[in-house]
Amino acid sequence: MAEHQDDFEALDDIDNLDQFKQDQNVSSTGTLSREETQNLDLILDIPLTVTVELGRSKMLINDLLQLGQGSVIELTKLVGEPLEVLVNDKLVARGEVVVVNDKFGVRLTDIVSPMERVQSLT
Numbered sequence: 001m002a003e004h005q006d007d008f009e010a011l012d013d014i015d016n017l018d019q020f021k022q023d024q025n026v027s028s029t030g031t032l033s034r035e036e037t038q039n040l041d042l043i044l045d046i047p048l049t050v051t052v053e054l055g056r057s058k059m060l061i062n063d064l065l066q067l068g069q070g071s072v073i074e075l076t077k078l079v080g081e082p083l084e085v086l087v088n089d090k091l092v093a094r095g096e097v098v099v100v101n102d103k104f105g106v107r108l109t110d111i112v113s114p115m116e117r118v119q120s121l122t
Helices: 002-012 017-023 034-041 061-065 114-121
Strands: 050-053 083-087 090-100 103-111
Touching (some): 083 103
Antiparallel strands (some): 050 083, 083 090, 090 103
16 A cells, blocks of 8 residues: 555645646546547557566476476465566566466556556666
């Protein structure tokens, strides 16, 4: 919750929230206009690679070649540690493993703040 407090504190610096909304192309109702929706439609079909990282391991080629069915690879993360959710190899969130109808999924527990994402680009 503290990580989201910074986002709200940033709003304190804005003198006129209505002007901010206009600058961000968001109407006072919080919905997008038809023109804004058309602009958004341009990027909706861009493919992204979403990766969930359970952990990492380094191996020698010889050890890799010895792997077979039933082999276990020790990973760097511990059970219960948050997983990292990467979009195009950039960290965007952390989460935990869930099982729903015999399928694995990820419950997002922490979204990386926009400021952290921008800092990771440099």
